[in-house]
Amino acid sequence: MTIHPTSAQFPANAHKALHDPQLQKAFNHVRSAFIDKRAKAAAALPEFEALRDSARDIKAHTLKHLDVYIEAYEAKVREAGGTVHFARDAAEARAAIVEICRARGARTVTKGKSMVSEEIGLNDALHAAGIEPVETDLGEYIIQLRGEVPSHIIAPAVHLTKEQVEADFRRLHLHLHPDRDLSDAQLLLTEARAILRERFLAADIGITGANFLIAETGTSVIVTNEGNGDLTQILPKVHIVLAAIDKLVPTRNDVAQLLRVLARSATGQEMSVYTTFSTGPRRAEDPDGPEEYHVILLDNGRSTMLGTEFEDMLRCIRCGACMNHCPVYQAVGGHAYGWIYPGPMGAVLTPSLIGIDKAGHLPNASTFCGRCEAVCPVRIPLPRMMRNWREKEFERHLSPAPVRNGLKLWAFFAERPALYRAATGLAMRAMALAGRTKGRFTSLPLAGGWTAWRDMPAPQGATFQAQWKARRRGHR
Amino acid sequence: MRDNAKPAPRVGLLVTCLVDLMRPSVGFAAVKLLEDAGCIVDVPGQTCCGQPAFNSGDRATARRLAQNIIDAFAGFDYVVVPSGSCGGTVVKHYPELFADEPGLSQKARALADKTHELVSFLTDVMGVSDVKARFDGTVTYHDSCSGLRELGIREQPRRLLQSVLGLDLVEMTDADVCCGFGGTFAVKYGEISNAIVERKADRIVESGARTIVAGDLGCLLNMAGKLSRRGSPTEVRHVAEILAGMTDAPAIGAPGETTR
Ligand code: SF4
Numbered sequence: 001m002t003i004h005p006t007s008a009q010f011p012a013n014a015h016k017a018l019h020d021p022q023l024q025k026a027f028n029h030v031r032s033a034f035i036d037k038r039a040k041a042a043a044a045l046p047e048f049e050a051l052r053d054s055a056r057d058i059k060a061h062t063l064k065h066l067d068v069y070i071e072a073y074e075a076k077v078r079e080a081g082g083t084v085h086f087a088r089d090a091a092e093a094r095a096a097i098v099e100i101c102r103a104r105g106a107r108t109v110t111k112g113k114s115m116v117s118e119e120i121g122l123n124d125a126l127h128a129a130g131i132e133p134v135e136t137d138l139g140e141y142i143i144q145l146r147g148e149v150p151s152h153i154i155a156p157a158v159h160l161t162k163e164q165v166e167a168d169f170r171r172l173h174l175h176l177h178p179d180r181d182l183s184d185a186q187l188l189l190t191e192a193r194a195i196l197r198e199r200f201l202a203a204d205i206g207i208t209g210a211n212f213l214i215a216e217t218g219t220s221v222i223v224t225n226e227g228n229g230d231l232t233q234i235l236p237k238v239h240i241v242l243a244a245i246d247k248l249v250p251t252r253n254d255v256a257q258l259l260r261v262l263a264r265s266a267t268g269q270e271m272s273v274y275t276t277f278s279t280g281p282r283r284a285e286d287p288d289g290p291e292e293y294h295v296i297l298l299d300n301g302r303s304t305m306l307g308t309e310f311e312d313m314l315r316c317i318r319c320g321a322c323m324n325h326c327p328v329y330q331a332v333g334g335h336a337y338g339w340i341y342p343g344p345m346g347a348v349l350t351p352s353l354i355g356i357d358k359a360g361h362l363p364n365a366s367t368f369c370g371r372c373e374a375v376c377p378v379r380i381p382l383p384r385m386m387r388n389w390r391e392k393e394f395e396r397h398l399s400p401a402p403v404r405n406g407l408k409l410w411a412f413f414a415e416r417p418a419l420y421r422a423a424t425g426l427a428m429r430a431m432a433l434a435g436r437t438k439g440r441f442t443s444l445p446l447a448g449g450w451t452a453w454r455d456m457p458a459p460q461g462a463t464f465q466a467q468w469k470a471r472r473r474g475h476r
Numbered sequence: 477m478r479d480n481a482k483p484a485p486r487v488g489l490l491v492t493c494l495v496d497l498m499r500p501s502v503g504f505a506a507v508k509l510l511e512d513a514g515c516i517v518d519v520p521g522q523t524c525c526g527q528p529a530f531n532s533g534d535r536a537t538a539r540r541l542a543q544n545i546i547d548a549f550a551g552f553d554y555v556v557v558p559s560g561s562c563g564g565t566v567v568k569h570y571p572e573l574f575a576d577e578p579g580l581s582q583k584a585r586a587l588a589d590k591t592h593e594l595v596s597f598l599t600d601v602m603g604v605s606d607v608k609a610r611f612d613g614t615v616t617y618h619d620s621c622s623g624l625r626e627l628g629i630r631e632q633p634r635r636l637l638q639s640v641l642g643l644d645l646v647e648m649t650d651a652d653v654c655c656g657f658g659g660t661f662a663v664k665y666g667e668i669s670n671a672i673v674e675r676k677a678d679r680i681v682e683s684g685a686r687t688i689v690a691g692d693l694g695c696l697l698n699m700a701g702k703l704s705r706r707g708s709p710t711e712v713r714h715v716a717e718i719l720a721g722m723t724d725a726p727a728i729g730a731p732g733e734t735t736r
Binding site: 011014015018327328331332364365366367368369370371373374387389390391392393394395399400403406407410411413414415417420421424427428432436437438439440442447448449450452453454455456457458459460461462463464465467468 | 491493495496497498499500501503504519521522523524526528529530531532533534535537540541544621622625626653654656657658659660661662663664665666667668669670671672673697698700701702704705725726728729730731732735
């Protein structure tokens with residue numbers, strides 16, 4: 001679905017999420033599902049930290065020479081009998097895909113999980129062209145049924161409980177027996193599988209994303225745990241790969257290195273269950289494969305990040321570790337971020353892609369705890385780049401007035417030490433007296449954002465610097 | 477231990493705004509710990525290290541404040557900060573703040589190189605392996621984010637806490653997870669900050685510790701504010717107070733006398 005960004009309403013979105021008991025329940029297991037598993041996988045591989053360095057270097061090198069690798073990649077895809085369609089923006093990418101579907105008279109297309117497809121609003125465009133898109137990743141299938149967007153880049157339906165999915169299946173799979181047993185996740189999976197099997201066979205075209213595009217060979221690589229990507233790209237007559245330019249890597253060796261950190265960072269697996277390499281359409285000697293192979297290579301604002309303080313963001317391999325480990329993401333979930341990419345990576349990428357004026361909250365809604373950067377397999381300095389966005393906002397006077405004014409007042413005193421000491425000395429003694437009996441304030445003027453939720457401990461009284469000075473004088 | 481033949485290092489205490497204004501007793505605990513370790517301590521006139529401005533995107537103000545700190549502390553052998561967060565600002569971010577001005581960047585680098593967070597300074601620079609203090613009760617330690625992830629402080633405070641007589645150190649689950657403070661974040665996104673500190677408070681209470689300590693007053697005010705709003709009896713203190721054996725002052729957020 002095309003999504004109209006609601007990132008500007010982040011606080012309201014977050015408020016809603018915090019009061020959504022289903023969502024809060026669903027998020028309870030993020031910790032065991034992702035964090036503990038990643039920690040174990042990382043600890044089990046002695047060279048994990050060294051691999052992260054080399055993963056970072058591979059992607060950084062590719063970005064420095066991206067033009068060269070894109071050209072090489074395009075030539076190789078052509079050599080293998082495929083076609084690369086360059087798309088400057090979402091509209092061009094949608095048009096190119098609809099065009100291919102029309103040319104083949106396609107009525108249904110199956111889709112592997114692709115965040116870029118969400119980014120360009122592909123499903124709506126296909127519907128508008130009379131073509132039915134069928135999401136085949138279980139999580140994507142569920143959110144397609146519900147008319148939602150993913151709330152996580154690798155676990156699209158992580159915000160839902162099993163009970164919610166069961167209710168959706170009963171509501172929408174009306175051809176099945178109403179009293180069937182759907183009490184555990186495996187039964188839900190089996191039901192979705194059976195339905196999807198038929199859709200796979202009926203599809204005219206299969207669309208997948210790509211985790212990597214290899215310049216050396218013109219190969220696209222996808223990793224999945226369900227095998228749906230393979231069926232999507234092998235069964236139909238046409239395979240369309242939809243991927244953005246930041247997916248380029250030079251060689252197969254590089255992919256081998258990146259794969260070693262990808263699954264471990266994402267789910268704690270050593271490898272995803274399926275890792276599939278596709279190069280061009282079926283050759284005469286191949287037992288199967290599509291007749292046509294297209295790559296839609298999307299820019300959509302990414303090239304403007306090259307050479308800027310945000311270039312490092314393009315190293316991202318979409319493992320999701322930063323959001324799994326983010327206290328803000330854990331509290332409010334992905335939908336609160338209001339667009340496609342949530343969590344720390346979204347807080348940096350979204351302003352680049354839709355504009356800081358629309359996404360200003362995202363880089364601000366971080367405690368700078370640094371856990372994202374600490375786990376990112378390609379060592380993206382996410383907090384630094386969130387700060388860079390705050391600087392851009394500040395320069396453009398986009399930061400909210402109360403914050404600007406509060407800081408200005410603080411800076412005014414902090415830059416005038418004598419005044420600072422006089423003012424703070426008085427203020428702290430007054431506050432200490434007022435708060436003495438309880439030791440804390442349950443409400444304070446100008447600090448409602450704090451005291452609505454917690455007390456403000458009272459200061460002890462005279463400032464340290466005042467006491468220190470007095471003590472020094474006493475010594476003399 | 478320190479080599480007695482060497483002259484005692486001259487240490488400038490960067491006291492931090494929050495300690496200066498809210499809890500001076502932490503500053504005095506830091507002075508005691510440093511003097512016990514053989515340092516000569518002084519406190520040059522100072523205001524704010526500039527972190528709130530830096531993190532709000534106001535680089536110009538951050539630089540002006542940073543310059544004041546650089547000048548104020550130029551003459552010391554070491555600069556010690558009872559906060560991983562303000563320490564991290566000086567150590568990690570000052571050099572980056574002046575990266576495009578060669579002269580200042582050198583001065584910033586020099587300051588960064590001699591600046592340390594209090595507890596890690598005691599253990600890693602002064603070679604302190606135990607403290608002469610007594611504190612009866614169970615204590616749990618919260619890893620404040622900047623100290624942990626910018627400065628690598630994890631074992632040092634635990635080691636010193638374990639040397640305190642009568643103190644029983646227990647680990648809470650997710651000790652290394654953010655408490656939700658985040659400076660201005662706590663006010664700008666108060667509701668989310670609250671959701672995060674609610675969880676932290678749960679983990680603290682579950683640990684069964686009577687006292688929760690950390691190395692950063694910002695986090696401590698946040699956790700203390702939440703615990704007291706809940707009516708929890710858990711005491712909140714800066715790690716330096718326990719290590720210095722200076723626990724006469726009421727715990728953070730607890731009622732008591734004021735200093736004039
Ligand atoms: S920013 Fe890093 S941790 Fe986050 S999704 Fe991208 S690669 Fe993974």
